[in-house]
Amino acid sequence: MLSPMPPRTRLRDVLLGRDHVCPWWFVWTFDNPLRRMIHDPEQILGGLVRPGDTAVDVGCGRGYFTVPLAGLVGPGGRVVAVDLQDEMLAGVRRRAERAGVAGRVRLHRCGPDRLGVEGPADLVLAFWMAHEVPERARFLGEVAALLRPGGHLLLAEPVLHVAAREVERTIALAEAAGLVRVTSPRIAFSRSALLRRPA
Secondary structure, three states, rough: OOOOOOOOHHHHHHHHOOOOOOOOHHHHHEEEEEHHHOHHHHHHHHOOOOOOOOOOEEEEOOOOHHHHHHHHOOOOOEEEEEOHHHHHHHHHHHHHHHHHHHHHHHEEEEEOOOOOOOOEEEEEEOOHHHHOOOHHHHHHHHHHHEEEEEEEEEEEEEEEOOOOOHHHHHHHHHHHHHOEEEEEEOOOOEEEEEEEOOO
């Protein structure tokens, strides 16, 4: 599903898109305090989850969206933070502990070809990560099976890094897996789609 990052990845290769997975040491470029000015997690996700829901943050990085999701689902809900890299998951753990929501967050290290998360989930978030997945059809099939009937997938891809036709191809694969496009939310610097598993 996601390919492990080779140990000697260079900055040049990351910037030129020669590697599929964003390495943990590069994440500070888009996970920093300035990001809230363009990507407010509560504003983006607020209408998509309710208290008591289960959300899955795939390719969670250091938990930029994971921790706000944990706040939105409340004490009765849970968030599964999924990533390939232990360094990313360690960052989620620290962030969740500082925010006092660690009890609602489950860390899950996925495999290179399978998420391995048990559902059902009310929301799956795939923010700026689907383009990193070599086997997207398999990935989206697993996401569709993970969602409960009526559950949603929020897919967002970086507009400067992923062409519109590539995003449409990913959406078509999600639709082939049984999801239905509901809308295309406006998210800064992103091409996005909200999809739903039919009830």
